Structure formats: C-alpha cells, structure tokens
Amino acid sequence: xxxxxxxxxxxxxxxxxxxxxxxxxxxxxxxxxxxxxxxxxxxxxxxxxxxxxxxxxxxxxxxxxxxxxxxxxxxxxxxxxxxxxxxxxxxxxxxxxxxxxxxxxxxxxxxxxxxxxxxxxxxxxxxxxxxxxxxxxxxxxxxxxxxxxxxxxxxxxxxxxxxxxxxxxxxxxxxxxxxxxxxxxxxxxxxxxxxxxxxxxxxxxxxxxxxxxxxxxxxxxxxxxxxxxxxxxxxxxxxxxxxxxxxxxxxxxxxxxxxxxxxxxxxxxxxxxxxxxxxxxxxxxxxxxxxxxxxxxxxxxxxxxxxxxxxxxxxxxxxxxxxxxxxxxxxxxxxxxxxxxxxxxxxxxxxxxxxxxxxxxxxxxxxxxxxxxxxxxxxxxxxxxxxxxxxxxxxxxxxxxxxxxxxxxxxxxxxxxxxxxxxxxxxxxxxxxx
Amino acid sequence: xxxxxxxxxxxxxxxxxxxxxxxxxxxxxxxxxxxxxxxxxxxxxxxxxxxxxxxxxxxxxxxxxxxxxxxxxxxxxxxxxxxxxxxxxxxxxxxxxxxxxxxxxxxxxxxxxxxxxxxxxxxxxxxxxxxxxxxxxxxxxxxxxxxxxxxxxxxxxxxxxxxxxxxxxxxxxxxxxxxxxxxxxxxxxxxxxxxxxxxxxxxxxxxxxxxxxxxxxxxxxxxxxxxxxxxxxxxxxxxxxxxxxx
Numbered sequence: 001x002x003x004x005x006x007x008x009x010x011x012x013x014x015x016x017x018x019x020x021x022x023x024x025x026x027x028x029x030x031x032x033x034x035x036x037x038x039x040x041x042x043x044x045x046x047x048x049x050x051x052x053x054x055x056x057x058x059x060x061x062x063x064x065x066x067x068x069x070x071x072x073x074x075x076x077x078x079x080x081x082x083x084x085x086x087x088x089x090x091x092x093x094x095x096x097x098x099x100x101x102x103x104x105x106x107x108x109x110x111x112x113x114x115x116x117x118x119x120x121x122x123x124x125x126x127x128x129x130x131x132x133x134x135x136x137x138x139x140x141x142x143x144x145x146x147x148x149x150x151x152x153x154x155x156x157x158x159x160x161x162x163x164x165x166x167x168x169x170x171x172x173x174x175x176x177x178x179x180x181x182x183x184x185x186x187x188x189x190x191x192x193x194x195x196x197x198x199x200x201x202x203x204x205x206x207x208x209x210x211x212x213x214x215x216x217x218x219x220x221x222x223x224x225x226x227x228x229x230x231x232x233x234x235x236x237x238x239x240x241x242x243x244x245x246x247x248x249x250x251x252x253x254x255x256x257x258x259x260x261x262x263x264x265x266x267x268x269x270x271x272x273x274x275x276x277x278x279x280x281x282x283x284x285x286x287x288x289x290x291x292x293x294x295x296x297x298x299x300x301x302x303x304x305x306x307x308x309x310x311x312x313x314x315x316x317x318x319x320x321x322x323x324x325x326x327x328x329x330x331x332x333x334x335x336x337x338x339x340x341x342x343x344x345x346x347x348x349x350x351x352x353x354x355x356x357x358x359x360x361x362x363x364x365x366x367x368x369x370x371x372x373x374x375x376x377x378x379x380x381x382x383x384x385x386x387x388x389x390x391x392x393x394x395x396x397x398x399x400x401x402x403x404x405x406x407x408x409x410x411x412x413x414x415x416x417x418x419x420x421x422x423x424x425x426x427x428x429x430x431x432x433x434x
Numbered sequence: 435x436x437x438x439x440x441x442x443x444x445x446x447x448x449x450x451x452x453x454x455x456x457x458x459x460x461x462x463x464x465x466x467x468x469x470x471x472x473x474x475x476x477x478x479x480x481x482x483x484x485x486x487x488x489x490x491x492x493x494x495x496x497x498x499x500x501x502x503x504x505x506x507x508x509x510x511x512x513x514x515x516x517x518x519x520x521x522x523x524x525x526x527x528x529x530x531x532x533x534x535x536x537x538x539x540x541x542x543x544x545x546x547x548x549x550x551x552x553x554x555x556x557x558x559x560x561x562x563x564x565x566x567x568x569x570x571x572x573x574x575x576x577x578x579x580x581x582x583x584x585x586x587x588x589x590x591x592x593x594x595x596x597x598x599x600x601x602x603x604x605x606x607x608x609x610x611x612x613x614x615x616x617x618x619x620x621x622x623x624x625x626x627x628x629x630x631x632x633x634x635x636x637x638x639x640x641x642x643x644x645x646x647x648x649x650x651x652x653x654x655x656x657x658x659x660x661x662x663x664x665x666x667x668x669x670x671x672x673x674x675x676x677x678x679x680x
Contacts, residue, residue, distance in 0.1 A: 098549055099548075102462065152449075
C-alpha cells in the first residue's frame with residue numbers, strides 16, 4: 001500500500017531516468033567501440049562497467065547491482081551483443097548496448113502480433129527462407145489466424161526491408177540487432193524464461209527504492225510516502241498484536257486458544273475488531289476470507305456477483321500453476337469476457353480490446369488490466385455502498401453481527417452499537433480516503 | 435479496373451511512406467537524432483497524410499458504388515483492409531513519435547540522447563519516402579519543440595478520420611482473403627543484392643577459434659595452388675620456347 005501511492009507515471013519515469021543517467025558522457029557508463037569484421041560500431045559497454053556504475057551510483061552491493069542490471073537486460077532496456085538469447089548481465093568483458101527508446105517496454109504500447117508477423121517476414125527475406133524452428137512455427141500460426149492481413153504484412157515487410165537498406169552499413173547492423181533483441185524479450189525462444197512472465201511492475205520496485213533515496217527531486221515522493229506511513233500506523237495501531245493487547249488473550253502467552261477460534265476463516269460470527277479491519281480498505285475486506293464471503297452475499301443481493309467471481313478467477317490465474325494457465329484463461333474468456341457470456345463483466349472498450357488481444361498469448365498477468373478495472377469498480381461502487389449503508393442505516397446489518405471479544409460472544413452486537421458519540425472511525429476513514 | 439490500378443499505386447506509395455516513417459521514428463531519442471531527423475519526420479508524416487486522404491477518397495468512392503460485381507467488391511475490400519492496416523501502423527507511430535519527441539528535446543544540454551550505436555543520418559530513408567533524390571532542410575532550429583503541437587493536432591485528425599471511415603464503410607476485415615501465400619515475401623526480393631548477406635551475418639555470434647583455424651588452412655591451400663600455377667606457367671613457357679625454337 002505504501003508503494004501504491006506513487007503513480008504509474010512516476011514509476012516508469014524512474015527506470016527511464018536511470019537509463020538517461022547512464023548516458024552522461026562524464027558520469028555515465030564508459031563506452032567503447034565494437035570492432036567487427038568490416039566495420040566498427042561505437043557505444044558498446046561491458047557488463048562489468050554496468051555493474052560497477054550501478055554499485056557506485058546507488059551505493060549498493062555488487063549482487064544487488066547485478067540483479068538490477070539483469071532486470072534492465074531482461075526487460076529490454078539494454079541488450080547483449082554476444083549470446084543474444086540469454087538476457088542476463090555477465091559481470092565481465094561481455095558487451096552490451098543500449099536499446100533505442102522506441103523499443104523500450106511500455107505498458108501503454110502493447111506488443112502487436114502484426115508487428116511480429118512483419119518482423120518474421122523480414123527475417124524470412126534476410127535468411128532466404130531458413131528461419132529457426134520456433135520462428136517457423138510462429139510464422140505459420142500467424143499466417144493462419146492473421147490471414148486477412150497477410151497481403152499487408154508482406155507488403156510492409158518488403159518496404160521496411162528496402163527502407164532499412166537505405167542506411168549505412170554500421171547503422172543497418174545496429175538496427176537488425178535492436179529489432180532482434182526486442183523480439184527476444186517479447187517473443188522469447190522456447191526454453192528461456194521471459195521477464196514478461198513476471199510483469200513490468202515488479203521490476204520497478206527495486207529501482208524506485210534506490211533512485212528515490214538518492215535523487216533529491218523526489219522529496220515530494222518521500223513526503224507522501226511518509227505521510228501515508230503515519231496514516232497507516234495510526235489506523236492499524238489497535239490491530240497490531242505487538243502494540244495493543246490481543247483479546248481475550250494472546251494464545252502464545254496464556255495457552256488459551258479462544259482467540260484463534262474466534263478468528264477462524266469460516267467462523268459464523270466475526271469479531272468486532274475483524275469487522276472494523278474490513279472497513280479500513282477494500283483490500284482488507286477481500287483478503288480476509290470471511291469478509292470476502294460476506295461481500296459475496298452482499299453482491300449477490302446487488303446482482304453484481306460476477307465482478308467478484310472474475311476477480312477471484314484472475315487471482316487464480318496469477319497464482320496457479322503454469323500448466324493450467326491456458327485452460328484457465330480460456331475458461332475466463334468464455335465465462336466473463338466474450339459477448340453473450342453467462343457472467344459478462346462490464347469493462348470499458350479499450351481494456352476489453354487489450355485483454356482480448358493479450359488472451360491470444362496468455363500469460364500470468366494477461367488479465368491484470370481488467371482485474372484492476374473490476375477491482376476499482378467494486379471498490380468505488382459496491383464497497384462504498386456497503387460502508388454507507390452500514391453507517392446510514394443502523395438497523396441494517398450487512399454482515400451477520402459482530403462479536404466483542406472482550407465480553408461473552410453475543411450475536412446481537414452490531415456496528416452501530418459499538419459507536420461512540422461523534423463521528424465513527426469508519427466515516428472518518430472513508431471520507432479521508434476520498 | 436482502372437480504378438483498382440490507380441488505387442494499388444496509391445496504396446503502394448502509402449505503404450512505402452509508412453515503412454520509412456517507422457524507420458525514422460525508431461531513430462528518435464538515439465544518437466542518430468538531430469534537427470534534420472525531426473524535419474524528416476515532419477515532412478514524411480505530412481506526405482503520409484496526403485496519401486491517406488487521397489486513398490480514402492478513392493476507396494470510399496469505389497466501395498460506395500453498389501453496381502460493382504462481387505469479384506470487384508471483394509478486391510476493393512481487400513484494398514480497404516490494406517489501407518486501414520497501413521493507417522493503424524501510421525497512427526501508432528505518430529503517437530509514439532510524439533511521446534519520444536517530448537521525452538528527448540534536442541536543445542537541453544542535460545538531456546542526453548541514448549547511445550544506441552547508430553550515428554549515421556537518416557536522410558536517404560526520408561528521401562525514399564518523399565521520392566526525391568536529396569532532401570532539402572529549411573526548418574527553424576527549434577523544430578524539435580515547435581513541431582510537437584502540430585503533431586498532436588494531426589494525431590487527433592487521423593484518429594477522427596479513422597473513426598469516420600469505420601462508420602461510413604462497412605467492411606468486415608476478417609472476411610477478406612489474402613492473395614499472398616506464406617513465404618510470398620521471398621519472391622522478387624531474392625534479386626536484392628547479395629552483398630548485404632555478409633554484413634548481416636556479423637550480427638550473429640561466430641566463435642573466434644573456428645574462423646582463425648579456417649583462415650590458416652585457407653591460406654596454406656592458396657599458397658600451394660599459386661605455386662603450382664606458377665610452376666605450370668613456367669613449364670608451358672619452356673616447352674613453348676623449345677617448340678618455337680626447335
């Protein structure tokens with residue numbers, strides 16, 4: 001929740017500013033020319049220089065610098081000149097080069113199959129019909145399902161090939177290497193691990209922490225981080241078993257397991273503390289299985305149960321085994337996304353387009369965009385309705401009562417009775433959030 | 435059928451300009467970036483839009499005609515799919531060039547261009563797009579920032595044009611059957627220079643040991659062959675001398 005306060009724009013800007021800093025002729029990474037048989041191409045950098053630069057710039061250990069460097073290579077910001085299929089940083093004299101901004105990974109520019117088909121056709125021309133086996137397989141499959149566009153693909157491939165030949169030899173070599181590197185990242189050869197399996201967002205965490213600690217202009221970032229940390233501490237203070245006493249008693253201390261029984265996942269009546277925790281954020285409600293059950297019942301009454309079902313299916317896909325991914329993705333498509341589906345979810349046209357396109361090559365995070373949309377929809381609509389109804393209608397009980405663990409469990413206790421005179425903490429929290 | 439030939443020529447031109455534009459956008463932000471590149475992008479883009487409008491008018495005219503035969507109609511729909519695919523590519527590239535152009539202003543000294551290894555100019559690519567021999571550069575020195583507003587307006591225009599097209603012309607793209615089969619790109623480009631093969635194979639890794647050994651062997655064989663050749667010439671000369679002399 002702390003990291004989420006930084007917007008997506010700032011996240012990606014940080015990785016790119018790391019790249020820009022590396023270009024500085026005085027303080028950046030030292031480059032050297034790469035000597036090939038006929039020509040010499042400048043701006044080659046060694047793996048050890050990259051790792052050394054990262055170590056010095058961010059005052060981190062060599063292993064962390066190596067991990068960060070590998071991430072830069074795995075996502076395609078830097079590409080190796082030798083052994084182009086292995087996307088790792090070798091901290092020795094192996095050569096790398098920076099990728100051109102057009103080929104940097106970006107979530108707002110999804111990787112198009114049309115472009116891949118054009119690339120394979122160009123490669124076919126260059127290799128005079130002799131493609132690698134996996135490329136041949138991809139080519140045939142694309143030819144089959146993109147058949148209506150095939151004339152365009154052939155025409156465009158030929159023209160791009162001819163336009164490429166207009167450039168001087170060294171630039172031509174560089175361009176071919178760049179393009180090949182881009183497609184190794186986004187359409188990895190079989191048997192290699194793709195960073196795209198892990199998603200672009202994951203990589204950014206390390207770079208954010210490193211960069212924002214150093215860069216003075218991220219003071220605003222730090223301030224917002226700090227204030228959200230304070231807010232977090234104030235809210236969760238009473239729920240932290242180290243800071244506030246655990247009621248009725250801490251089982252580890254007194255050997256009395258009542259606390260655990262009261263807080264089981266499938267308990268009939270949840271405790272007051274637990275219910276209060278659900279009001280802190282939508283994420284809390286969903287991550288508690290008992291809360292999720294109650295929310296599911298609530299949604300059933302509101303006739304929007306398919307949203308939660310979709311969200312759960314997305315989680316299942318994200319955390320499931322790789323072998324079942326394809327089947328699960330197909331199942332989700334049939335049940336939720338296709339027109340006339342039994343549990344059709346309402347997402348906007350652009351997200352739907354992106355998701356359906358992504359489902360042609362399903363991976364773990366293909367449904368991320370749609371899942372986020374549905375999550376925000378549930379949060380803004382259903383969750384807020386739930387909270388407001390609980391506040392404004394004291395007699396209305398969205399959850400089946402709550403238990404005060406300090407006294408004998410009583411089924412008649414409800415949220416409203418727990419309230420002190422004045423603003424209830426729930427209202428304060430939700431109004432503050434919005 | 436004169437209509438389709440004219441259309442095909444115009445589509446070929448649009449296709450060529452789109453391909454060149456993509457090459458130019460790929461050079462943005464790298465060490466090949468320069469004021470000239472920005473001007474080349476602007477000119478290529480304007481040419482592409484002119485061709486797009488001309489193509490759209492011609493194709494909508496052909497498709498609106500209800501009296502065309504089924505075969506002709508199928509052909510026009512195929513051309514329409516070619517046209518819309520080109521336009522999609524062009525639109526994406528225009529948006530990307532705006533984004534990268536904004537991220538990499540040329541005049542700011544603290545903003546470094548990415549050292550991609552590309553250092554040559556793109557003038558020949560632009561000349562190919564504009565169908566001229568040499569490009570003339572006459573823009574102001576602040577084109578890298580001044581052009582961006584125009585680009586934004588043009589992107590909106592192109593977007594609107596594509597929406598209008600979708601509304602007016604009801605063509606189902608997936609119903610179109612392509613004329614080219616798999617591997618069609620190999621025909622008619624096989625004659626394109628063999629000299630390029632040597633350059634491109636540099637990009638692949640070649641283990642150094644193999645090359646050196648092979649080189650040595652080749653050298654030995656060449657020497658022996660040369661020696662034998664010279665010996666044969668000498669013997670032929672001697673025999674000839676005897677034949678003529680004797």
